[in-house]
Amino acid sequence: MLHIVNKSPYERNSLDGCLRIAKKGGAILLIEDAVYAATKGNAAEAKLKSAMANLPVYALSADLEARGMHESVIDGVKLVDYAGFVDLVAENPNVQSWL
Amino acid sequence: MEEEMSGTIKKFMFINRKAPYGTVYALEGLEVVLISAAFDQDVSLTFADDGVYQLRKGQHTKGIDVKNFSPTYRALEGYDIEKLYVEKESLDARGLTEDDLLVPVEVLTSAEIGALMDEQDVVISF
């Protein structure tokens, strides 16, 4: 299952809910304000790193660039463009948006 | 209103993560759930995070002049929507127990909710 998160970890608990419930074998995609969670030194960095042991974490490059954060992405987070976003939705059997 | 799809039965899970009244998502989400009953699908509802507050007993909305839609959760059974799951961790974090809820539910752990989500064909989150 693909888990899409779009909220900054400072503003909402969407990422926490996702990390608590998402199962091994799935993937997490950070878009919109959730890309701040994919950057070095942010409050969710440790949580995200430990999640990455179980499921891959992707971030939408256009959203990182728009926010000036593309140079400070946590090692191991994979960057995708919108085409890569489409591929992730197609590759995973189902999708959940953590609104 | 709409015609039923013949044949296909998919697993639909509606995930409610928002509190009622502060925003419209809980109410309009419930409207989708009610419509889904007409399509003979395998429907379940999950309540997690602030969504568990939707099921809190004793909601009185006269003072804010907004419709109290909480009795609708008790009517879901009449629509053959009987799978209501509540995440235990979300209840615990809010100091709530099953007794605080206005409708019978199945309390599941995060891991159990995650496993159920994986089995779905369609997940819609409000």
Added chain:
Amino acid sequence: MKFAILVNEGPYNHQASDSAYQFAKAAIDKGHRVSRIFFYHDGVNNATRLTEPPQDDRHIVNRWTKLAEEQSVDLVVCVAAALRRGLVEENLAPGFRISGLGQLVEAGIQSDRLVTFGD
């Protein structure tokens, strides 16, 4: 693959409409089909023809209309959510149609993936 999309937020206020549009375009560019986009909650405001953004801004409503015309994407606005927010046939932009919530459930049944963009 056949995709359906759910848009739950209004244009210009939230990035959801932009993300949904970029996703739809990328899916079509990759050879997938976007069969239906359903607009719900404040998302119904994506469908008003009265929208007039400044010249140097993207025109979110026209973008949807163009997508409907060129790629025959079915743009459906929820009638109950629309009426609540003052959107009716008279101010509906070309390419959109107003219909019931059943169209969302039907999109979930008939498509391979339903992707939600919202708050």
